[in-house]
Amino acid sequence: MECSxxxxxxxxxxxxxxxxxxxxxxxDDFHFDTNFVDVFCGDCGREIFKDDVISQATNTVKKQIDDMFRNTFKGGGFKLK
Structure with a gap:
């Protein structure tokens, strides 16, 4: 599933x-903002909740920001934990 x-x-x-x-x-009537119900994993059948998607998106953005900072300060003597 992809979400914008x-x-x-x-x-x-x-x-x-x-x-x-x-x-x-x-x-068929799925909509991320208004009708996020009855979404299930196609393999194991686990119900997927909107919070699961938000958590994955948040983690992805955090990683992108960390990578951006690492690239920005590369070679400058700074280190991110």
Whole structure:
């Protein structure tokens, strides 16, 4: 399942928190903002909640920001933990 986030419409590949599968089943009337119900992992059947997607997106953005800072300060004597 892919979700568009932020105003730039970036695409995020969502994976099941339990098995790592990226194939999701969802109803035809699915909408991320208004109708995030009945979304399930296509492999293990775990229900996927909106909070799962938000958590994955947050972790992805944090990693991108960390990478950006590392590249910006590379060779300058600064280190990020």
């Amino acid at each position: 986030i932020m105003q730039e419409r970036q695409t995020l590949q969502i994976t099941c928190p339990d098995c790592g599968c990226n194939q999701m089943s969802r109803p």
